[in-house]
């Protein structure tokens with residue numbers, strides 16, 4: 001006798017709660033910090049709290065709800081979609097298997113195209129706060145050497161690849177649609193950019209030296225999520241796109257304030273200017289999320305409408 005799949009009870013609960021036309025979503029959306037309102041473009045919405053679903057954790061970060069929203073997007077019958085209102089981050093204490101569990105459930109429900117959103121710090125000085133960056137590649141220090149690759153361990157199943165290539169992790173099809181959708185919506189040219197996402201574990205924001213290091217390594221933005229979801233979505237065979245909202249610049253001053261020089265000047269009786277190092281806060285991150293929520297929502301909805309659904 002084969003043992004029941006660990007996903008079976010989650011899928012059974014969903015089957016018991018959802019009408020049949022919503023039970024096989026084609027597209028998945030992951031809502032990043034402050035971006036849960038992305039799901040407000042869905043109609044015929046059925047929300048299922050994570051607390052009702054075995055295997056799901058509880059999102060403890062402000063700006064993340066803890067529910068799956070099922071609904072329809074687009075004209076006519078509409079395209080069935082599921083949105084994760086809130087994700088799990090390893091820094092919250094969630095195991096990596098919990099972080100990626102919802103992605104596996106989305107795959108089992110039939111999601112083929114996954115649109116992941118997040119909030120990030122800008123490393124590239126050309127990216128203004130409020131820019132939406134279509135991610136073209138990632139740099140995942142915790143994945144490369146350490147214990148945070150979600151595929152470490154036994155092969156997921158004989159049907160999943162043992163070695164997952166990531167050279168084409170970010171779907172060309174979906175990235176093209178993002179720029180076509182922005183054109184359709186008459187977005188300014190600099191509203192949407194392209195770049196590389198650096199994943200760090202957080203929850204500390206970067207020191208100036210770390211920011212300089214990540215920029216020198218080729219990253220344009222930095223954040224504390226997304227990469228485990230991308231890796232597992234690729235293992236599950238999905239097309240993946242990431243839209244990263246720049247919510248703050250990462251502080252990378254050209255020079256450091258020299259306390260040594262300041263003390264010497266003070267001892268010599270010279271006036272000392274005291275520059276203040278700016279700091280980032282999660283409240284700032286959420287505020288930019290709120291400001292850009294409408295644009296993100298329109299963009300995501302338009303992309304979904306443009307995906308060829310056969």
Ligand SMILES: O=P(O)(O)O[C@@H]1C[C@H](O)[C@@H](CO)O1
Nearest residue numbers: 032033118119224225282285
């Ligand atoms: O879930 P995301 O990646 O959108 O959230 C970002 C990263 C941290 O969780 C938080 C820091 O402000 O926002």
